[in-house]
Amino acid sequence: MAEDKVTSDAFFLVVAAGRGARAGAGGPKQYRELAGRQVLTRTLEALLGGAPDARALLVIHADDRDLYQAAVAPLSEDFRARLFPPAIGGATRQDSVCNGLEALAALGVAEGAAVLIHDAARPFVRPELIARARAAAHEKGAAIPGIAVIDTIKQVAEDWRIVDTPERAALRAAQTPQAFRFGLILAAHRAVRADGGRELTDDAAVAEWAGHCVFVFPGEAENVKLTTPDDFFRAEAKLLENLPDIRTGQGFDVHAFGDGDHVWLGGVKVPHDHGLVGHSDADVLLHAITDAVLGAIADGDIGAHFPPSDPQWRGASSDRFLRHAVERVAARGGKLAHIDATLICERPKVGPHREAIRARIAEIAQLPLDRVAVKATTTERLGFTGRQEGIAALAMATVRLP
Structure with a gap:
């Protein structure tokens, strides 16, 4: 197994330690059922099925070990064999990602390997998007999927007064998996943690803060993150449409x-x-x-x-x-x-x-x-x-x- 860890070309780091309060009652959203299967189960099937040679490490909450085991139990034997033991998350998403990166480092992941950091509550990621992310990690070092913004965006002040209308053509909505060369993003997260743990919005912002150029590659509108009860309703309707x-x-x-x-x-x-x-x-x-x-x-x-x-x-x-x-x-x-x-x-x-x-x-x-x-x-x-x-x-x- 040690040789496999060192020579693997790509790794998923799945962030699954959040509480998902905005999704309403029912426990952490990544463990809720979506058309009969847990969200996390669907996400792992999509990731591991979309990159058959990649391995995955999840970052989970310390209280969620039983929920995690229930989520991975329905996976195929091959998929379960490609999962590393989970890491335990921190107080924030940023802390959780850093903990996960440190766990990968302890496993001997090469600095040049691609690490794709993905939200557990994005179960609709497709193999084509995974392939683009993986290629971008190797070619650019730091890149994220983004989709064009179709609504006009307004920047407002504290009193809700509009202060700016950014040019829509230059805007992109960020998604995951965010893709990096492992050594680059590990060093960036370590630097932010050493600086006092300032909170940044995503892993791209961590890389930017550390002085790296981060690029955007095409995302997909279907690659939605489940955040609110309405998101779950629409996602379940979408899945059932495929079972007519x-x-x-x-x-x-x-x-x-x-x-x-x-x-x-x-x-x-x-x-x-x-x-x-x-x-x-x-x-x-x-x-x-x-x-x-x-x-x-x-x-x-x-x-x-x-x-x-x-x-x-x-x-x-x-x-x-x-x-x-x-x-x-x-x-x-x-x-x-x-x-x-x-x-x-x-x-x-x-x-x-x-x-x-x-x-x-x-x-x-x-x-x-x-x-x-x-x-x-x-x-x-x-x-x-x-x-x-x-x-x-x-x-x-x-x-x-x-």
Whole structure:
């Protein structure tokens, strides 16, 4: 690994230590879900997919280690292997970047390597922009992506009086990844820190303060930074526009009562005077949901993927089945949008456990809680469920595909 660190040509430094207060309630914005995946997960997929030979180091808040692990867990094995252990951020973004650069220096990154410093909350960066940034780092030493300003800009005084109207043609809105030769930007950040830690607006300003010329290369309008709740709304709408094929699947399952002191319903252990009989854990609700998800993508049923004749599934936890179905949707480039399920039984009473079941299904399926509905009904003592011989479950799943 040491040789790989030294000889790598490009490195991403992803700044993910902020709190994102302007994005509203819901925790740090880089860890919020965007169309079913965390923002940081999407950003890392875009960066590492856009430069297959580059490696990445993230700078995170000291309190966010668990959130970070959850964000990188869905990445492919190759992508995770290209991540260095994260560095811990400082009080400001500038401090965080400096900490990240020092971590890269400790890893032995060459002074001439390209380091691309990117905001964690910019998940729409494209490979073409990454390639331009990388080339600019080597050719210019210090360069940033910028897009033309289309609105007239007014400079105002403290009393909101307009004092200047800059020439629009000469203005550019700065984006990331900002690109530098590693030795140049490391020395610049060290110099600013040694000078007393003055706060500058971005890494380009740090390089400028240190006396370097910083150039601009073409950015992209789609490379937006998610800052406000409206940004998240527009970004999710954009992602869903790319998934116009809406499909619905249904699932049905039945399991008979047998000996036991509990039943598994939606991944939750519910006390009862009987158990359910089945080859796996007999979670009738998860089985119906799994069939519904598989049905929505016309990918067989739970028995085709997990044959009851196969001994490896004896007593298996049914959350594995639902996760597999959701992964099959993702492999098609789609996402699970909604689950609606109904349990049919006289006993046990589902009401006291409903919210725990919803939460567990949402966790397994990687859905927000408000996209999981769980209901329960009886058959007015009619039929096998009315005679308390077993439990049935119905489920509907909605998916979106490209």
